[in-house]
Amino acid sequence: MLSYILRRLLLMIPTLLGIMIINFLLVQLAPGGPVQRYIAEMRGMGSGALESATGGSTGGDAGFDMSDGGQTGDSATSIYRGAQGLDPEFIRQLEHQFGFDRPLVERFFLMMRDYLTFDFGDSFFQGRPVVDLVLDTLPVSISLGLWTTLLIYLISIPLGIRKAMHDGSRFDVWTSGVIVVGYAVPNFLFAVLLIVLFAGGSYFNIFPLSGLVSNDWADLPWWQQILDYFWHITLPVTALVISGFATLTMLTKNSFIDEVGKMYVLTARAKGLTERRVLYGHVFRNAMLIVVAGFPAALISILFTGALLIEVVFSLDGLGYLGYRAVWDRDYPIIFGTLYVFSLLTLVMGLVRDIVYMLIDPRIDFEARTV
Numbered sequence: 001m002l003s004y005i006l007r008r009l010l011l012m013i014p015t016l017l018g019i020m021i022i023n024f025l026l027v028q029l030a031p032g033g034p035v036q037r038y039i040a041e042m043r044g045m046g047s048g049a050l051e052s053a054t055g056g057s058t059g060g061d062a063g064f065d066m067s068d069g070g071q072t073g074d075s076a077t078s079i080y081r082g083a084q085g086l087d088p089e090f091i092r093q094l095e096h097q098f099g100f101d102r103p104l105v106e107r108f109f110l111m112m113r114d115y116l117t118f119d120f121g122d123s124f125f126q127g128r129p130v131v132d133l134v135l136d137t138l139p140v141s142i143s144l145g146l147w148t149t150l151l152i153y154l155i156s157i158p159l160g161i162r163k164a165m166h167d168g169s170r171f172d173v174w175t176s177g178v179i180v181v182g183y184a185v186p187n188f189l190f191a192v193l194l195i196v197l198f199a200g201g202s203y204f205n206i207f208p209l210s211g212l213v214s215n216d217w218a219d220l221p222w223w224q225q226i227l228d229y230f231w232h233i234t235l236p237v238t239a240l241v242i243s244g245f246a247t248l249t250m251l252t253k254n255s256f257i258d259e260v261g262k263m264y265v266l267t268a269r270a271k272g273l274t275e276r277r278v279l280y281g282h283v284f285r286n287a288m289l290i291v292v293a294g295f296p297a298a299l300i301s302i303l304f305t306g307a308l309l310i311e312v313v314f315s316l317d318g319l320g321y322l323g324y325r326a327v328w329d330r331d332y333p334i335i336f337g338t339l340y341v342f343s344l345l346t347l348v349m350g351l352v353r354d355i356v357y358m359l360i361d362p363r364i365d366f367e368a369r370t371v
Contacts, residue, residue: 003053005259008350008351008354009351012344012347012348016347017112020112020115020336020339021107021108021197024108025134027335033100033330034124034330034332036330037124037125038125066318072186080095080247089158101104116338118131119339120134120336120340122332123331123333123334124329124330124331124335125329126331129335130334132212134319134322134337136319137317137318137319138318138319139212140212140311140316140317140318140319141319141320143212143229143233143313144237144307144316145299145307145351147237148241148244148297149295151245151296152241152245152248153219153248154250155241155245155250156252156293157248157252159175159249159250159252160248160252160255161253161256161279163176163249163253164252164253164254164256164260165228165279167257175249179245179249182242182246183246183247186309187239187240187242187243188239188309188310188313190239191235191236191309192313194238194239195235198235200271202365207235207273208230208231209314209315210314211316212233213225213228213232214228214232214318217229229291235314236307236311236313236314237312240307244298248291248298251291252287255287255288255291256283258287259283259286259287265278265282265283266280268281292353292356292357295353295356299349300342300349308321308324312324322338326338
């Protein structure tokens with residue numbers, strides 16, 4: 001077991017390095033860049049005019065020169081389509097400020113060296129350390145991710161088991177209709193519907209429209225702080241749960257149906273065991289393996305990506321929205337810093353999944369597996 005964990009940990013190093021290399025190259029080759037973004041803002045065009053500031057070009061032509069950071073004369077501005085008329089020395093200062101006066105390979109390895117100690121640098125345009133920005137937005141994402149994942153599992157597993165035990169019944173049919181709707185409708189549409197119904201849209205004004213807590217939250221007694229927190233998070237979590245429980249419910253149902261038809265279940269029933277004993281003493285452990293396997297991926301997905309549109313609709317400053325703004329603003333330290341953390345967490349959660357496998361079913365032998 002320990003040797004398997006060690007092999008998995010060692011395998012994470014080249015995997016994480018490969019993820020960072022691919023994304024680093026893709027971002028560098030994307031149209032625009034921090035220098036163009038800064039030039040566009042300086043000319044009063046804002047981030048929305050970044051494409052026109054770069055001439056609307058694509059590929060490496062729109063970005064900075066990756067091999068020759070230092071230019072002379074007018075050539076210093078020729079690689080920036082929005083920089084005509086600017087002092088070439090000023091452009092060189094911008095390149096130095098953003099670190100683009102170094103070769104591409106050197107920039108990457110310097111970045112990875114700092115990331116080993118979780119030093120993600122400062123945001124290009126917010127003037128704050130990336131770690132501080134992540135810590136500020138982390139409570140929102142953790143709140144949405146943990147509560148949503150917990151509720152989805154608490155609803156989907158019992159519902160899936162009941163559907164499996166009553167396959168083809170009226171209960172199975174009408175719950176399948178609800179599941180189809182939940183699967184087909186995006187979560188942000190549910191969020192808009194909830195706002196219209198319960199947040200002062202057209203009917204009731206019961207829940208707040210934005211924020212994780214009220215402005216005077218710090219001044220409230222502890223019990224009112226708890227109530228205020230749940231008051232604010234009810235609608236966002238509900239929107240995520242409604243659209244997220246469908247897949248897990250059907251996965252649970254199909255897994256249990258598959259196990260119920262196996263010979264060991266027929267043997268247990270032939271021995272006179274009660275249906276409850278057969279279900280929870282024999283079937284449950286085997287059927288839950290595939291459900292448990294999806295837990296880390298579900299948590300990471302909801303925590304970092306699935307809640308992006310919900311964060312936008314409910315004006316919540318979470319990690320998803322932070323990453324979205326960073327991509328829009330070409331804020332590379334935030335882009336790569338959050339990517340590094342997300343990738344590392346995903347790899348670690350994959351290892352946690354295998355360990356949970358063993359805890360649920362000791363018959364699984366990690367030592368016999370090859371990484």
